[in-house]
Amino acid sequence: MAGGSDTAETVTLTCARCGKPSHLQCPKCMDLKLPREGAAFCSQDCFKASWSTHKAVHLKAKLSSIGTGNSGEHNSDFANEGWLYCLKKGQARTPKLPHFDWTGTLRPYPISSKREVPPHIDRPDWADDGIPKIEPNSDFQHVVEIKKPDQIEKMREVGRISREVLDAAARVIRPGITTDEIDRVVHEATIAAGGYPSPLNYHFFPKSCCTSVNEVICHGIPDARKLEDGDIVNVDVTVYYKGYHGDLNETYFVGEVDEESRRLVQCTYECLEKAIAMVKPGVRFRDVGEVINRHASMSGLSVVRSYCGHGIGELFHCAPNIPHYGRNKAVGVMKAGQTFTIEPMINAGVWRDRMWPDGWTAVTADGKRSAQFEHTLLVTETGVEVLTARLPTSPKVFPWLN
Ligand SMILES: [Zn+2]
Numbered sequence: 001m002a003g004g005s006d007t008a009e010t011v012t013l014t015c016a017r018c019g020k021p022s023h024l025q026c027p028k029c030m031d032l033k034l035p036r037e038g039a040a041f042c043s044q045d046c047f048k049a050s051w052s053t054h055k056a057v058h059l060k061a062k063l064s065s066i067g068t069g070n071s072g073e074h075n076s077d078f079a080n081e082g083w084l085y086c087l088k089k090g091q092a093r094t095p096k097l098p099h100f101d102w103t104g105t106l107r108p109y110p111i112s113s114k115r116e117v118p119p120h121i122d123r124p125d126w127a128d129d130g131i132p133k134i135e136p137n138s139d140f141q142h143v144v145e146i147k148k149p150d151q152i153e154k155m156r157e158v159g160r161i162s163r164e165v166l167d168a169a170a171r172v173i174r175p176g177i178t179t180d181e182i183d184r185v186v187h188e189a190t191i192a193a194g195g196y197p198s199p200l201n202y203h204f205f206p207k208s209c210c211t212s213v214n215e216v217i218c219h220g221i222p223d224a225r226k227l228e229d230g231d232i233v234n235v236d237v238t239v240y241y242k243g244y245h246g247d248l249n250e251t252y253f254v255g256e257v258d259e260e261s262r263r264l265v266q267c268t269y270e271c272l273e274k275a276i277a278m279v280k281p282g283v284r285f286r287d288v289g290e291v292i293n294r295h296a297s298m299s300g301l302s303v304v305r306s307y308c309g310h311g312i313g314e315l316f317h318c319a320p321n322i323p324h325y326g327r328n329k330a331v332g333v334m335k336a337g338q339t340f341t342i343e344p345m346i347n348a349g350v351w352r353d354r355m356w357p358d359g360w361t362a363v364t365a366d367g368k369r370s371a372q373f374e375h376t377l378l379v380t381e382t383g384v385e386v387l388t389a390r391l392p393t394s395p396k397v398f399p400w401l402n
């Protein structure tokens with residue numbers, strides 16, 4: 001896969017992963033004419049092991065070349081060019097939409113320019129260059145951390161702040177508001193609380209929260225589309241505060257929503273409730289998916305398989321990985337002091353997902369609607385504490401809770 005060693009010069013390059021002398025060059029970096037330092041690898045093994053983080057270099061180069069107006073010439077192989085342009089400039093995507101077999105009626109709209117975070121706010125390590133550095137290399141990708149009382153107190157604090165930020169977003173949802181305006185509310189509420197919006201620039205994600213409308217399963221990018229009467233919209237908020245992340249989401253009704261969508265959203269809410277009710281020390285992570293799958297299939301709904309719940313704390317995403325579907329192979333049992341999310345995504349039609357050409361927006365393969373709810377949870381000695389639980393001040397937007 002790698003290859004294309006360069007014979008023109010005799011400079012000794014060192015492996016971007018292990019530092020040994022290297023003669024392999026990343027072919028994509030060569031295509032893009034990127035500096036050879038940082039693009040050299042001693043072996044296919046080091047190249048492959050680095051790929052998940054290294055590939056970010058390519059996207060970053062494409063984005064910056066587009067920013068300086070050199071987008072044309074050498075980039076004819078970029079099916080994504082129009083999208084990247086819009087991510088960068090916030091220009092109308094419509095005239096330059098790439099060819100894509102859209103699964104439903106939703107389309108991307110222009111994205112506004114990047115929102116600023118004031119310098120006094122503590123930032124995660126991806127805030128400046130888009131690349132998480134501690135997270136992918138941490139032992140807590142393999143071992144589930146048991147948090148100490150002082151860490152748990154920090155998790156409680158960020159959990160409550162994240163909830164307040166999501167509630168602020170919930171209060172402005174109505175027909176006619178754009179998802180970009182929701183993003184602004186999330187961004188400003190997060191900063192007002194002294195936090196950093198974790199999604200912002202995480203692997204280059206361009207906005208401060210995810211907004212997933214109708215057939216979007218998750219990771220929708222807030223944009224200039226106005227919400228329409230009858231839409232459903234999930235808002236997913238993560239806040240970074242005093243070194244810890246809190247993560248939650250809810251799916252809201254926009255105006256009057258049809259009966260089928262109301263049932264989908266309520267059933268998804270119940271799936272999360274049932275999963276939370278089983279959390280306590282000794283329960284197997286793989287049983288979470290059994291409970292969710294049973295409840296969803298009872299209503300003729302299906303469970304998304306490509307996106308899972310995750311450990312959370314000083315890292316945004318870490319072990320354990322918690323699938324929401326049945327017959328999964330997740331390993332391990334719950335122990336007191338662990339913190340993780342459960343966030344089932346439930347589809348009205350088939351479970352299968354597709355990715356928009358923006359590399360983020362996950363949609364249902366059949367274009368039917370999808371709903372999601374998420375909480376950050378703490379396993380206690382006797383059961384569970386919902387760190388992102390609703391507050392007495394939370395807006396009463398779900399009819400089944402009134
Ligand atoms: Zn989330």
Ligand SMILES: [Zn+2]
Pocket residue numbers: 247309310341343374
């Ligand atoms: Zn999450």
